[in-house]
Amino acid sequence: MPITVSEHRQLPRAECVIHYFVSGRAGRPLIVFTHPAFADHRTFDHQLDFFAPHYRLITLDLIGHGLSRYSGGREQLDASAAHIQAIVKAEGYDRAHLVGVSLGSLIAQYVAVQYPAQTASVTVVGGYPISGDNQAVQKAQRGEMLKWLPRALLSMNAFRRYVARGVAVNPAEQDRFYDMAQGFHLRSFQAMQGMGKILQQRPAALRLDAPHPCPLLLICGDRDLPIALRVARDWHAADPETELVLIKDAGHCANMDQPDAFNAALATFLARSLTATPCPNNHLS
Numbered sequence: 001m002p003i004t005v006s007e008h009r010q011l012p013r014a015e016c017v018i019h020y021f022v023s024g025r026a027g028r029p030l031i032v033f034t035h036p037a038f039a040d041h042r043t044f045d046h047q048l049d050f051f052a053p054h055y056r057l058i059t060l061d062l063i064g065h066g067l068s069r070y071s072g073g074r075e076q077l078d079a080s081a082a083h084i085q086a087i088v089k090a091e092g093y094d095r096a097h098l099v100g101v102s103l104g105s106l107i108a109q110y111v112a113v114q115y116p117a118q119t120a121s122v123t124v125v126g127g128y129p130i131s132g133d134n135q136a137v138q139k140a141q142r143g144e145m146l147k148w149l150p151r152a153l154l155s156m157n158a159f160r161r162y163v164a165r166g167v168a169v170n171p172a173e174q175d176r177f178y179d180m181a182q183g184f185h186l187r188s189f190q191a192m193q194g195m196g197k198i199l200q201q202r203p204a205a206l207r208l209d210a211p212h213p214c215p216l217l218l219i220c221g222d223r224d225l226p227i228a229l230r231v232a233r234d235w236h237a238a239d240p241e242t243e244l245v246l247i248k249d250a251g252h253c254a255n256m257d258q259p260d261a262f263n264a265a266l267a268t269f270l271a272r273s274l275t276a277t278p279c280p281n282n283h284l285s
Helices: 041-051 077-090 103-114 135-154 156-167 171-183 188-198 226-238 259-273
Strands: 007-012 017-024 030-034 056-060 096-101 119-125 216-221 243-247
Touching: 007 077, 017 041, 017 077, 030 041, 030 077, 030 103, 041 056, 041 171, 041 259, 056 077, 077 096, 077 103, 077 188, 096 103, 096 259, 103 119, 103 188, 119 259, 135 156, 156 171, 216 226, 216 259, 226 243, 243 259
Parallel strands: 030 056, 030 096, 096 119, 119 216, 216 243
Antiparallel strands: 007 017, 017 056
């Protein structure tokens, strides 16, 4: 458990309440962390103590996860971009560094697409570009879904244990993920349907995988799925302006398996990003 104290706050919406947590130093550059599918804000417990002395930090439970329960309605996962923008504004900031793991990395990119002038940098951990041709990745994900759903229908706890084994290589971190997944319920799958609006073909000016002045860091555990490693390398090769870091002895949630190496890589990247020239409004900044 981190020793850094986080203040629990809420963003009321018409159809849901988004729960988020604020820590770190007020007035310092803001980092917003977005967690992977089935988990919650505690995904980043190992990051809080490291970054809190130098940054303002926000972690949150995406809709359908953790405390941010999904009870039906039109607001689904794609609404997370508006949720995050509202939270950033409520906390008195106009720009944020976005750090996302897996599903959270797709959300982070979508925030950057929707609010480019308010995005200071993007860090993608175990993710892939949300724009362009993602057929191979989506096919692999559909294959995983076919494994998930029968387990979920028979036993949500069996489902939670199954996904926990797939996201981390450290048994203690698998147990932590399983505990976080207790906040993901059968109804939460309905909220995931909003991903269809996030994964879209977009013009080059709105694509994170096109040449851009936005600082973009790609992180992947060297024990992640082969397709995740291939996507990270291909993304970096297609856009050399990106930075690519492979974390040794880490799985899909590299920040959980190897927090020291992850924190060092992210800190180095953010320090460079703080000196980067802000981007004009028509780019991902």
